Amino acid sequence: MPELPEVEIRRQYLETSSLYQPISHIDVEDNKLLTTNYATLLTTLVDRQFIGTQRVGKNLFVLTDQPDVIVHMHFGMTGDLEYYHNSINRPRFARIVFEFENGFNLGFLCPRKFERVGLIDDIDTFLQRKKIGKDGLAITLEELTERVRRKKALIKPVLLDQNVVAGLGNWIVDEVLFQAYIHPEQRADTLADEQMSQLHDAFRFVLETAIRYEATYRDFPIGFLIHVREWDDSPYDDVEAHKFCPRCKTRIERSVIGGRTTFYCPEEQVLL
DNA sequence: TTGACTGTTGTACT
DNA sequence: AAGTACAACAGTCA
Structure with missing residues (x-):
């Protein structure tokens, strides 16, 4: 479920498994998954090695032993990586194989084919072209405040906008707003200094916690809102407990904001 | 069988 | 220009 923490985990995984091994071939099941012509991808990457990685928001960049040859990966909604030995062990949905x-x-792994892989020659140029904002873990309070306050839209869609700040997805935005006691429908330009500060703190807290637990949501601390999603449709009785605010026990509200399913505590996240 | 889905992009309307 | 809404993408899963 690739938001910033999942992409960071995949980055670490690639870094520890796949560096310094010459590429002999690349198998691609569906060329629609590529943003670069298949023949070009092949001739450019065969005999190259991966030598490092970089991540900005949900984008993973894999550096090669040729400085202007960089592989860009985007995991869409369901993308994943798996390093394996024998082709008999080829995982289901491994539609692109290095x-x-x-x-x-x-x-x-591309279960839904929303994922993309392609070549770029410069990371900064790519980020500028796509207008990707600062990474959620790197952005300062001042930068966040400036970028958020110039928007009049609801805070939730604003935080989801990768041009404002990179890496937050639907689940994490809900978690960040919950931890910051901010209603998802408050207008971005009306956030007070204290709210901006709470928001920035929540960014770090949620993202760092998520990475520490390797983005495995069910392991997150009990004070996290994320658990209302995890067991939303569970058949078990004790699940009911997860539908209430972990702090004040009010029933969590579920609605659609900015076209996305949204959970929040109607008691603590008040609309100002 | 139906609906929902973690992301992104484009279009159309206001 | 900026915000909003919505469909489309293509598949899995409950």
Whole structure:
């Protein structure tokens, strides 16, 4: 479920599994998953090695031993990585496979085909072209305040906008707003200094916690709103407890804001 | 069988 | 210009 923390986990995974192994071939099941012509991808990357990684928001960049050859990966809603040895072990949905000379493979799993892989020659140029904002873990309070306050839209859609700040997705925006005691429908330009400060603190808290738990939501601390989603449709009785605010026990509200399913505590996240 | 879905992009309307 | 709403993408899963 690739929001910033999941992409960070995938970055670490690629970094520890797939560097310094010459690429012998790349198998692509569906060219629609590529943002670069398949023949170009092949001739450019065969005999190259991955030498490092970088992440900005939900974008993963894989550096190669040729400085102007960089692989860009976007995981869409369901993308994942799996490093495996024998082709018999090829994971389900490994629709793009980087085959290394040592017999190992890095599979890019694309269950829904919303994922994308392609070549770029410069990260900054790419980020500028796509207007990607500062990473959620790197943005300062001042930058966040400036970017949020010049928007009149609801705070939730604003935080979801990758041009404002990069890396937050639907689940994390809800969590961040919950931790910051801010209603998802408050107008972005009406946030007080104290709210901006709470918001910025919540960014770090939620993102760092998520990464620490390797983005496995069910392991998150009990004070996290995320659990109302996790067991929303569970058949078990004790699930009811998860439908209430972990702090004040009010029933969590579910609605659609900015076209996305939204959970919030109507008692603590008051509309100002 | 139906509906919902973590993301992004484009279009159309206001 | 900026905000809003919505569909489309293509598949899985409950």
